[in-house]
Amino acid sequence: MDKISRIATQKNSKSRYSIFLTNGNLERYGFSVDEAILVEHQLRKGMELDESTIQGLTKEDTIHKSYSMALHYLSYRMRSEKEMSMYLEKKEVDEEHISIIIQRLKQEGLLNDLEFAEAFVQTRLQMTSKGPFFIRKELIEKGIRDDIIERALSLYTFEDQYQKALQWVNKKRTTKTKKSFQHQLQGLQQNLLQKGFASDVVKEVLKEAREGQEEDSEWEAIVYQGEKLIRKFNKQSEGSAYKQKVKAGLYRKGFRLEYIDRFLEEHLNGEY
Incomplete structure (x- = not known):
């Protein structure tokens, strides 16, 4: 059975410790752990460790490091469970460990899809001009369940939509x-x-x-569009056909008939 011969603080991280082991007279590096694990398991010089215990400590430390990465990821803003899972996958965390980390974050209240969705809706409501159907699409992409989306979007009322x-x-x-x-x-x-x-x-x-x-703006627009059509059709048609083409063109552009008739009377009656 191995025995802890020495515990040394790592140079690059004062909160991590290198554990050296001996099984006789020859000392060797065994593994490293975070300070929290060192304290929890009361690791000390002279303590005997079998292989299964060493493997357990190594696994626990690996999970702890991944958990610390998850906390750092959360420090910027709230995350959905899917976002967290994808982040840990990208960091090549074991699938088994991802499940453990996400469950721990949920138990500690650090990962909650309903709270995330509600905060997401409130932020979009305050900071953007997006409507609820667009926000729904965004929440679906972030892995939020339909029932949670419905609850969160209830914060975006009809009146909110109307005013925005x-x-x-x-x-x-x-x-x-x-x-x-x-x-x-x-x-x-x-x-x-x-x-x-x-x-x-x-x-x-x-x-x-x-x-x-605004009536003035509409009249200004029809004069602009009408004069363009006059220039366009001036050399292509004659007489009433010319006038009809201008009228049809203005109608296709969405102008009301009373505006069209007024424009034709003021701008073309003197010509035809």
Whole structure:
């Protein structure tokens, strides 16, 4: 049976110790352990260790080192169980040890998918313009179960969605554009759905945006688009066909008929 002949602090880490063994007169390096394991097992000079005990201490130390890596990974932000598992796999931790580490982290309250999901939703709600369907996709990618996702997304209320979507729409509408208001709404609708907002929320937001339409901006846009069409068709058609092409072009661009008729009257009636 081996006996501990010497315990030395490692140069690169004051919290780790090298254990030297002897089985007679010849001393050899045996293994190394963290200070926590040294204290827990009361390792000391002269203590006898059989092979199974040495293997057990080595395994425990390996798990402890991997556990320390997991704690370091958690120090930056909360993690899901899947994120932690993938991280430890990347660090080439044994699969058996990963299960042990994750279970310990859960028991100590350091790994909790519900708390992670709720914090994730709150952060996205405060820091981004993403809707709940987009956030759901992100949580699925992080390995969160459907029932947990549902509970977490309950924090993202209809009112939250409405205010966030409306704020985004109002910001976009301040950007100068020469598109018809209808085409603007179509683009906004597509973008809001892509951002993950519910269709009923999008409908209500666009309804309010439509009620707040600015007449001057719409007229400015139709004049811009109409004059482009006049230049385009000027050399291609004559008479009423020319006028009809301009009218059809403006209609395809989403302008309302009353705007189109007004534009044609002011810009083409003198010509045809």
